[in-house]
Amino acid sequence: MAWNETSIPDLTGKVVLVTGGNSGIGFETVKQLVLHGAKVYIGARSESRAKQAISDILSENPSVPKELLEWLPLDLSSLSDVIKAANLLSTTEKRLDVLINNAGISSDDYVTTKEGLEQALGVNHLGHFTLTVKLLPLLQATADQPGSDVRVVTVSSLAEKFSPNSNNFASVKDLSDPGATNPNDYTSRKAVFRRYGTSKLANILFTKELQTRLTQQNSTIIALTLDPGPVATDGGMGVFPGLLKPILKLVMKSPAKGALTQLFCATAPDVAKEADRYKGQFLNGPGKITQGSERSRNKELAQSLWKISEQVLEGVET
Secondary structure: OOOOHHHOOOOOOOEEEEEOOOOHHHHHHHHHHHHOOOEEEEEEOOHHHHHHHHHHHHHHOOOOOHHHEEEEEOOOOOHHHHHHHHHHHHHHOOOOOEEEEOOOOOOOOOOEOOOOOEHHHHHHHHHHHHHHHHHHHHHHHHHOOOOOOOEEEEEOOHHHHHOOOOOOOOOOHHHHOOOOOOOOOOOOHHHHHHHHHHHHHHHHHHHHHHHHHHHHOOOOOEEEEEOOOOEOOHHHHOOOOHHHHHHHHHHOEOHHHHOHHHHHHHHOHHHHHOHHHHOOOEEOOOOOEEOOOOHHHOHHHHHHHHHHHHHHHHHHHO
């Protein structure tokens, strides 16, 4: 039988953070996690939207204890805010079993974050890079406990193939101007896909370098990344023209179906049982490992991205 929500094991006692858990596949992920006993934090900028998501889940599922759902204030477009969120969770909880870097954006316009980074790269990669790095002590403390199964799951996309070959993540400038556009072409459809693709490539490279570093430190934490497939969500639809969106929604996956791959990555016992097979891998379906583009497997590119990401973070902290 194909892996689905009924395959999720009992998660009682586990603590999970899902960024962007108030809508789309993030919302469906949160719902399934709490239905299987996990305590889940919804990392979101909007308190009203996060609390509405919590209310919706509780009203649809009266058996779910309300203490299993919490809002974590989190604005991924501001790295100083991300640091505050990580610190808050680290002082609130004694464990974190799974971090799901789910939130993702795409914009028709060229927009920058508070740090001056291109928005898609700033939110989709740098925000999650910062969050993960700052939560690693809590994740590792959990991993050090007997019987633990700690994972970092980052949502990418096969759209990573749209990233232009000209961007080698050689300097911080490649994060503020990822080589995907020029001042006369910021809003073309090609530029939108390239910006989004660059951020998704960064998600894969980040995951692979994270796993390399964890393994070198003899950590048992498993890092995975994934493509959820064509899903009718606001984040994924952002790259398409407005007139095309209603038509595409008719043929795309529902958010509930789209959430299955990240739920597999976050919860499937097979991942822990076959850790060496899954560590640092890119999945495009439950249990389905895919290669991704040649650039997504470039170790030097992954190391370079990590280095300049650290430089940005150091600049925020000083």
